[in-house]
Amino acid sequence: MxxxxxxxxxxxxxxxxxxxxxxxxxxxxxxxxxxxxxxxxxxxxxFIFIFIMNTIIWNCRGACKPSFRKHVGELVRNHNPAILVIMETRVGGNRAKGIIDRLPFDGSMHTDSIGYAGGIWMLWDSERVDVSLLANTEQENHASVKVRNANSSWLFIVVYASLRTVERHILWNNLIKTAELHNMPWILAGDFNEPLSMEDKFEGRAVSVNRSLLFKECLDKCNMIDIGFSGPRFTWTNRREIQALIQERIDRVFVNPSWCLLYPEARVVHLTRCHSDHCPILLEMQSRINMxxxxxxxxxxxxxxxxxxxxxxxxxxxxxxxxxxxxxxxxxxxxxxxxxxxxxxxxxxxxxxxxxxxxxxxxxxxxxxxxxxxxxxxxxxxxxxxxxxxxxxxxxxxxx
Structure with a gap:
């Protein structure tokens, strides 16, 4: 024996x-x-954590890196997201599908990268949520989300804003038009590539007052609310030595008042930054219950x-x-x-x-x-x- x-x-x-x-x-x-x-x-x-919904938004700066799958696995084990949004994947077509198929989600939609830039993936657990793509462009994905164990649906718009000012103006106008067409609960989240104020930036060029005012005007017309955050203040860094270090808060989550009524205990957490120069953003929609x-x-x-x-x-x-x-x-x-x-x-x-x-x-x-x-x-x-x-x-x- x-x-x-x-x-x-x-x-x-x-x-x-x-x-x-x-x-x-x-x-x-x-x-x-x-x-x-x-x-x-x-x-x-x-500890058994009960969540109505957990969503993570992350600019990964390349999904082909050897460590990408390991870090996605860490995010899933630690935070159990029903929806995971990954931006700047820098990969598309069959190669993107091959990577997505090896990730622990059974629902997905993706916008291909343009050359070596861009790309937005939205992945979800179909046992918890039903996600339907409504529209998409190079800078945004519009989807409706229905939570299966609750009688609630909401609009989810993921943004990966262009570095070019003119194209960001197009994005702001698209969002304003979207707000005029519906009165649904709404999440607007992603990499906006634009600080809102001087407090959102450390070193580098000064924040453009004109550009930040256009961004604020868009948020006001969309009736968006910033519900705050916990964790490190800045979501992006250029990872340089101290003499050339630049840090910015450009990855954000906004919600409208009707969404706040659905999830009054929701909170945003800036998670630990590794693998990428952007930190993942966790939107936790219900308090943890410790059993x-x-x-x-x-x-x-x-x-x-x-x-x-x-x-x-x-x-x-x-x-x-x-x-x-x-x-x-x-x-x-x-x-x-x-x-x-x-x-x-x-x-x-x-x-x-x-x-x-x-x-x-x-x-x-x-x-x-x-x-x-x-x-x-x-x-x-x-x-x-x-x-x-x-x-x-x-x-x-x-x-x-």
Missing amino acids: SLAELLSELISLHVALKKVKLGVLLWNLKEEAKMLPASDVCLIPI GRKRPFRFQTCWLSKPSFPSIVSRALSDSSALRDAVNRFTQAVIRWNASHFGNIFNRKKNIMARINGIQRALSVRPSAFLVNLENELLKDLDKVLNQEEELWALKSRVN
Whole structure:
């Protein structure tokens, strides 16, 4: 009998003993546990987040980069978006479709890039939302969104504004005309490539008063509201040394009053910036509900790939005379061992992301050469950890 089979038998016997003792209660708990996903680290508390809707808007600056899929995976795992909007993909046609098909969404529409510029993808989970394309241009996508578990529909316009002033004027006029044609709840979000005020820019050329007034006039005529944000102030940086550093808040979310009535607790979060020079923008439409519970113990077959694992089993069996004590000792020991061998990857990633976010907040208030260099070093460390995590998932997949 192999080591894995022996452990499986031991754990099964232990569960059987407890089942006799606890009767129907334990059986119900076991059946409930089967509905939970497999654990990355045993017996860690999980939190079930209930969202009516979560939307992320991100200028990724190229969807063909090797790290693109890893960062999309991080956004999905951490924020569970029903809709993900990706701009400046710089890819179109069959190549774009091939990348989209490998992302964790079953609904999609995309506007192709023009040469090596532009491109807007809208991806969604069709179990939660029904999205229908209404119209699109090079600078905007218009869609209607129906939330499946609620009797609500709204207009969603995604903007990727041109760097050319004349073309942005065309965009502002299109948005004003759209506002005149409907009275639906409405989200207007994306990369507007235009700061609204001097507070939205650090260094570089001064904000053009005339251009910002045209932008404000468009927002006023569309009856748009800025609901504020949390996180680093600036959403874009040129990633230069401190002497040439420029930062701007140009990625934004606006909503109209009727949309606010649908989602009064909605909030905007500027997420940690990595992979791109733009940070992802999270629109969280309902407060998180914390339902703390622990995952059941799960034997992970990838443990067998570690040479130190058999000694954990041997010590648990040799130090205990009773089967129940042996299984309990093994369970506690392997939880600690698992955290040190596999869990530290996830902890390191979490710590690095938190440090990068803190640095980006500090850079938006008081930039310094030290912070710029530290951010660059931590971004390199993050790439290494994400590669290690990818290798871990591949190992789990192979062994299982």
